[in-house]
Amino acid sequence: MSQVELKNITKRFPTVTALQDVSFSFEHGEFFVLLGPTGAGKTTTLRIVAGLEKQDSGTISMDGQNIDTRTPAERDVAFVFQQYSLYPTMTVYDNLAFPLRSPLRKTPEPEIKIRVESATEKLRISHLLKRKTAQLSGGEMQRVAIGRAIVREPRLFLMDEPLSNLDAKLREALRVELKHLQKTQGSTTLFVTHDQIEALTMADRIAVLNEGEVVQQGTPDDIYDRPATTFVAQLVGTPKINLLAASRQEGTVHVKGSGLCVPAPRLALPETFLMGIRPEDIRPDPNGTFGAVVSLTEPLGVETILHLKAGELPLLSLVPGMASQRVGDQIRFTIVQEKLHFFGPDNRRIAEERT
């Protein structure tokens, strides 16, 4: 397994610049996630790392060695796609053995058997070995596809939205298993997704891509608790963060038309700016400072989304369990002030302290 570094990668296609000066690196054994919306450049990045696509400028190194001129085969990476791309008429065993039997590797059959059996055990698909892959369910097929990557014992796993074709329940289950497997194997993984929950739950670290540029890199905690821009703040978290136009007035922060007013933080705030409040940080409380009317409730079971109107201002609040509030109720609430986010007119996080 390997350490990988991308330095100033730029990639242009005839009509668009797909990647602009993209740099990031991840360590041996790390689960690194590229998160971004469609068209952000995630898959292009992955293909460049694999050697399936050539960058226009910048370099990629693996364990300190430049790999720019290496062919995909020489890079020794295993790709897992959204589409499983298995051979439907072969058994699960033969599908898994296939990459090992290739002329390039010519692994002896007894060793193939050991590797295949060990991989299928980890993926809990040992009982399927004799089945043709065409007879498998979607979740089983994706396990086989992952197994086929594992048996090769590559230096690096590249995964391109491998869970997005599965239904919600299955995706959840496989997410947990994939993460467990990655940690027990210590395999270095570069994982691409547009799904923020996948990124938060699976990653050791995340790079957020938007329009071909890296907007922020960090642990899930960094990304969620200290989003670098309003784009990142809105990308992670469901329901979405409340972003409110606010202004500074004599030591306090005001949100017009809402009655919201909190002590100004020790930050260098401009006169007007955006204040971000995560829905879970708006908490109904009979003794709360602020008032609102409930305009809609969405009970999801484990939690409830309350749509509030504080004056003219719509706010989302996320409360645990099946909330007792009803549409039309007048409620009081508090805001967790140490968790507020502030963004300047350039949409960047204001982190600089007031002098």
Add this chain to the structure above:
Amino acid sequence: MATIQLSKVEKKFGDLHAVKPLDLTINDGEFVVLLGPSGCGKTTTLRMISGLEAVTGGRILLNGKEVTWKHPSERDMAFVFQFYALYSHLSVRQNIAFPLQAQGMKREAIDKRVNEVVDILRIRHLLRLRPGKLAGGDQQRVALARALVRRPAAFLMDEPLGALDAELRESMRAEIKNLHIAQHATTVYVTHDQIEAMAMGDRIVVMSKAEVQQVGTPVDVYYNPSNLFVARFIGSPGMNLVKGKFSGGAVRMAGNDRYEVPPAWQKPLADSLDGRDEVILGFRPEAARVTPDGSMAGEVYATDMHGGHTVLHVNICEGEIVHIRSDRQNTYPMGTPIRFAIDPEMVRFFNPRTEAAVRREAAR
């Protein structure tokens, strides 16, 4: 205004039931969701209500009058599909006006109605555009407007948000619900997405394998699922279900965990298992709490950060993994042994042979 009654409504294709005899009353102004995995019969049920599909048995009543064999156009219900079915060569205004023109309504009256609905759905600025120029969310708003403009007795919606991306789905979900709160039109809504069903429904009809599994409010189906299917299907992740044996007032599980059954459950449990001891213990992820003196033990299999909270996946015995919702700060390295307790108010039991929930109340 509409009350819709289904009485023993069924649909057979040859010997195969697409929908087994189904009784359901949808009250005036109610938002009822038909929920289930693909192939469960929910869409067929909706299509039978609309008249697009003929029943092979049973009766459908609208406001007490039989409409079972009436043509769809005589039922006064508006259908909204997943695919918007808009006319690409007509403008948004013409698309919305179309059903009224077809009824032969006067021009001024049509304009008045169209203006009303475009304000409700906030699409006035799109009136001159062709549907092809619109984003998915706006196309679905136009489709809703076209249904709304007819002022039908009831709305029938077949996965109207299914083609939209996650973010838009969430905001459109709230819009449709707001619309319903404002208009209070009887609505039957089909989806396979349990989150949508929970968020939107006054009542949810959970279906599986052509059969109704449970009819209830979101609170009912979440806290008191009638059987294992509903327990698993509702919730994300679903209810934790652990096999065990009931004896001496406790449930014993593989791996030597012993769960002391709360007093209120002792008799119902003994009564409903009729002599056998196999039982399934169920609890929602938020019903478990990590504590050193908890009666359940396991090893951390994975820890997931979900933003506002953490989900711990705990291996309690030979690959049996339960999910515990926990505070953000509670993260543990893989393999950490932990103990947890289950809130006695939130524990549930199921009979593994019948798959039915054990009822606390019925046995009293």
